[in-house]
Amino acid sequence: MTTSLPSPETGAEEGRLLAFLGAMARIRAFETEIARLRGLGTVVGSVHLCSGQEAIYAGAAAALDLPRDLVFPTYRGHGWALACGADLTAMFAELMGREDGVNGGRGGSAYLSVPSVGMMGENSIVGAGAPIASGAALAARFDNSGRVALAAMGDGAVNQGSVHEAFNFAAAMSLPVVFLIENNHWSELTPISATTVSDRLFKRASGYGMPGVRVDGNDPEIVRTTIARAASQAREGNGPTVIEAMTDRIVGHYIGDVQHYREPGELERIEAAEPIARLRGVLVDRGVAEDRIDAILRVEQEAVDAASARAQQSPTADPATALEHLYA
16 A cells, blocks of 8 residues: 555644644755764764654654654664654764764764664664564563554565565564554665565565555655554554555765766766655645745754764763673
């Protein structure tokens, strides 16, 4: 099932759309600043940006009961952390390796976690979030928390064996977990057409007796309503759902990726349909003044700029603490 942004007559309340705009603008501005700081060497290490995929995070966070519910994202997790409610300054500080970071500068871009807001940590093992989230969902059955776990993964991860094991286990045990596929059409640098015969990944759910659905991942309202429905079903004991959210990243797979693999004109096409520009058009069509829209974007940009400046004043993390909070 593919859906699109609702019309003014049947769509979401204007205030919620404006909230989505602000949430997505904050993530986009954060990622743009991170790219700048990585180029300067202020941010170090491996960095994977999520620009273009913000509607998934904004919509999902609005659907979940955070921090009771738990999110297990991939290493492309900045947007998830911010959508869940992570502090901007602490996020910047973490990626700069500063002691005021969300993990004291130990996690960096690819391994950060913010459990206080329900974001349980990125994972650089492709697909590893699926079995971990299933474990959290199993625990929810015994602690009577009513918790739902959400495992986010890229389209390439769906070919991992551990993901299929998680699908089977979660379905067999009717676990309260939602499997969310962020399908941006690229498994790192490889098109999905080169890795699987069928690109309709949500259909794999039927093999495990789970419902599966494909939605427009550039539409935060449709993401919200779909995940809310799946979370409600899971919370009521009706088991997991696979949701395939179609989107595009408008940046490279990693910092420094020149994206030579894209077809001519592809970036221009997806930039025209990216979620912030698209939602702006919807709001204008609904009669929202462009000055009001611009004010929201300006507020978020100013918040990001201020947070970046504060984080750069934070002390560098002490290397002697690198092994703290590690368990084996």
